[in-house]
Amino acid sequence: xxxxxxxxxxxxxxxxxxxxxxxxxxxxxxxxxxxxxxxxxxxxxxxxxxxxxxxxxxxxxxxxxxxxxxxxxxxxxxxxxxxxxxxxxxxxxxxxxxxxxxxxxxxxxxxxxxxxxxxxxxxxxxxxxxxxxxxxxxxxxxxxxxxxxxxxxxxxxxxxxxxxxxxxxxxxxxxxxxxxxxxxxxxxxxxxxxxxxxxxxxxxxxxxxxxxxxxxxxxxxxxxxxxxxxxxxxxxxxxxxxxxxxxxxxxxxx
Ligand SMILES: [Mg+2]
Numbered sequence: 001x002x003x004x005x006x007x008x009x010x011x012x013x014x015x016x017x018x019x020x021x022x023x024x025x026x027x028x029x030x031x032x033x034x035x036x037x038x039x040x041x042x043x044x045x046x047x048x049x050x051x052x053x054x055x056x057x058x059x060x061x062x063x064x065x066x067x068x069x070x071x072x073x074x075x076x077x078x079x080x081x082x083x084x085x086x087x088x089x090x091x092x093x094x095x096x097x098x099x100x101x102x103x104x105x106x107x108x109x110x111x112x113x114x115x116x117x118x119x120x121x122x123x124x125x126x127x128x129x130x131x132x133x134x135x136x137x138x139x140x141x142x143x144x145x146x147x148x149x150x151x152x153x154x155x156x157x158x159x160x161x162x163x164x165x166x167x168x169x170x171x172x173x174x175x176x177x178x179x180x181x182x183x184x185x186x187x188x189x190x191x192x193x194x195x196x197x198x199x200x201x202x203x204x205x206x207x208x209x210x211x212x213x214x215x216x217x218x219x220x221x222x223x224x225x226x227x228x229x230x231x232x233x234x235x236x237x238x239x240x241x242x243x244x245x246x247x248x249x250x251x252x253x254x
Contacts, residue, residue: 003252004224004245010202011173012138012251013192013216015183016149016156018208019226025126026151031097033117034110038093041113042086050112052078055085057105058092072096102150102178111154118162125159127168128228134248135171141253146196148176148205150183184211189219206245210238217242224251 006012017026045051059075066072073092076085096106117123138145147156153175160168174196181188193200200220207213208231213223224243227234234244245251 003250004204004243006138006143006204006251006253008202009143009204009222011144011146011196011198011204013146013148013196013203013205013221015205015207015209015212015226016147016151016159018228018231019206020128020131021126021159022128022228022230024230029123029126030114033123034097034113035094037113037117038090039086041116042089046082046086054105054109054112055089057108058089061103061105062092107152107155111152111158114155114158118158121162123162125161125163127160127163127165128247129165130247130249132163132165132168132171134251135168137253139171144173144196144198145171146174146176146192147172148180148183148188148192150178153177153179183207183209184215186215186218189216189221193219193221204251206248206251208232210234210242213238213242 014020017023042051055075055078062072062074066074073088073095075088075092078085093106093109096103114123118125135145147160149156151159156175156177157169160172176192176195180191180195189200189205193203196203201222203221205213205216205221205223206226207216207223208226208228210225213225216223224245225234225238227244227246
């Protein structure tokens with residue numbers, strides 16, 4: 001077992017999917033939950049101010065899409081017949097999910113549906129069993145911990161706020177999503193280092209994706225790949241280049 005030493009590191013930046021959390025939690029729990037609950041959610045929250053705003057965002061996105069030549073289902077006005085409006089919303093959202101789109105309007109509605117699910121205990125955020133002990137020991141050692149994920153900051157907070165091991169937000173100093181920039185571009189990591197108030201070389205970035213490691217390394221960060229059960233296996237070359245841990249236990253403070 002090769003340990004990664006972090007005595008000269010001030011902050012740890014963590015990816016979520018495939019790093020702290022299984023890819024299957026996102027793929028097999030979070031996204032199917034939206035598919036299974038969208039109709040009920042829309043009916044339960046009908047005329048609720050937050051849902052009305054979410055519908056407005058979907059409508060504006062659909063208009064924008066049409067302008068850009070995308071053939072998407074348009075959302076009728078709010079005073080339109082209820083059944084027809086609900087059907088359009090559901091088709092539009094499912095179509096966006098089928099196409100793996102990441103529009104703000106879609107993420108906003110998904111975030112609200114997940115919030116209800118986490119708060120009611122229908123969903124618990126998955127983290128691997130070594131994650132909480134590692135977060136605790138890093139914090140005790142005075143390190144700062146940040147998250148950088150393509151999931152929205154709101155979705156990240158929901159996940160870490162209600163995990164199988166309880167609320168882990170107390171161990172996390174800050175969250176970044178793709179609003180700071182794409183995960184495979186080094187400028188994103190430079191910006192994150194600036195926002196955290198550290199030099200890039202004082203930060204260790206942990207991810208399962210070699211291209212993300214490369215981008216962080218190009219920005220000057222230290223980086224190690226994480227290989228978890230259920231991840232795509234890493235080829236020898238990238239392991240040699242970036243190193244690899246299978247658990248956060250392998251990241252030692254000494
Ligand atoms: Mg990942």
